[in-house]
Amino acid sequence: MATGYIGRIRKRVGHMPLILNTAAGILLNDQHQVLLNLRTDSHNWSLPGGYMEFGETYAQTCVREYQEDSGVKVEIVRPLGLFDQGIFTYPNGDQVQTIDRLFLVRKVGGQLLSAETDETIRLDYFDFDDLPPLLNQQTEKMLAFAKENA
Template sequence: MDLSYEESCDSMANYIQEIRALVGHKPLLLNTAAGILVNDQQQVLLNLRTDTHDWSLPGGYLEYGETFAEACVREYREDSGVDVEIVAPIGLFDRGETVYPNGDVTQTISRLFLVRAVGGHVLDEATDETVRLDYFDFDNLPPLMNQQTADMLAAAAEFIKK
């Protein structure tokens, strides 16, 4: 049975809520995927998150049965409004944790991809996950969500230089 976008988001939110009801704020190990999209000025697109009010890469949690690449494409569209395709894998990042404002703690295993825009457009209004989006120079980044995001951006900058 294929779920609509809204049903899929509700299903994932319910899944995490169900786990949190069982474990409270104890740390969880979760899988995520994110993408690096650069413009003609070699700036990276970042999103200002509604939950932490810090900047991060468009991306998010894998849904059950989904691959890292599939999650990257889906989450990129959800977070930014841009349809992307995978160009190349950049790396796997598994260090550090995030403490959310509500007390939830996660360690994420994040797969990072270089992506190319193939449709859609950068959202020009806030959503339930994104306050706004903007392009930044790799050497002049805003306050980031966590050290893992900083590590991914550093790896992407090196990858792009090659």
């Protein structure tokens, strides 16, 4: 989180808690399993997605971040909801509250990452009823919502 728009904000405000906009996608396989990524920062599982850059829309953020986190190019099928109670503390103590726009997405290209990156350790599909340890309660709420509405 040290580069880009968020990095520039952090240089100005230090470790002050921030409210940030994010976008994430629900990608389902043929077995109706959802793709999750194992994060390098927390070693918990989350939906591919991330922080908005200045000037982006939620949809643009979802598409860009999805490819960065997973290697998969997606397009937006439809919005699923807005979630605003996600609080996360990074290992360095930085705390954020995320306002997360969740989308149903479909694959249009690319392929799953085959090696670890600076943000993703691993990717896998999971049944909604058998999820791994998740990033936070907001991720749990988004997945519960998607289970019923995607």
